Amino acid sequence: MKITKHILKRNECRLPLVVPREDGKNIPQYITVHETSLGLEKKEPEKDANHYIDLLEHPKGDPRYGYHFLCGDDQVWQFLPTWVRTAHSGSTEGNSSIAIERLVNVNIDFDKAIDNQAKLTATLMWMYDIPIEHVVPHKYWSSKECPARLLAGLYGWDWDRFIETVLTHYAAGDFFTDVDEGVE
């Protein structure tokens, strides 16, 4: 599967860089795992990827808010290059991490979407030499209960099983090969 690139043009979603590497860009040191909605109920079917893409392009709140990736069951989107900081964690340090959202609604195969999120997490660990201890839920940075369903242990998944799945992809070298780092 190729990553669908839908890179946002808005400069407003870019926060100042705090951990520059040699080329002056952000070095991701953590990966933050999200789900697209709070609460444990399933979403209405119309809240699909297009709904969230529209929210990113036409923000109703903080225009600096964004995330790098969104995982569905048969598609993965990238909205920001990995070096860009964006407000997604509720903390300054957390906003230097790479944000991976995952769609949750009645049209999404939960297992397949989580597997894509795990594979992408493994890919970014490999690219940036990020240890598994630095793969964290959004809740790690703030008190927000996210990713809510995964943390609640719904649908046969919990955080430990997610981490195991990440490590399985990592060990197998099963990676995405087309992540946009934003570096020429």
Ligand SMILES: [Zn+2]
């Ligand atoms: Zn979140």
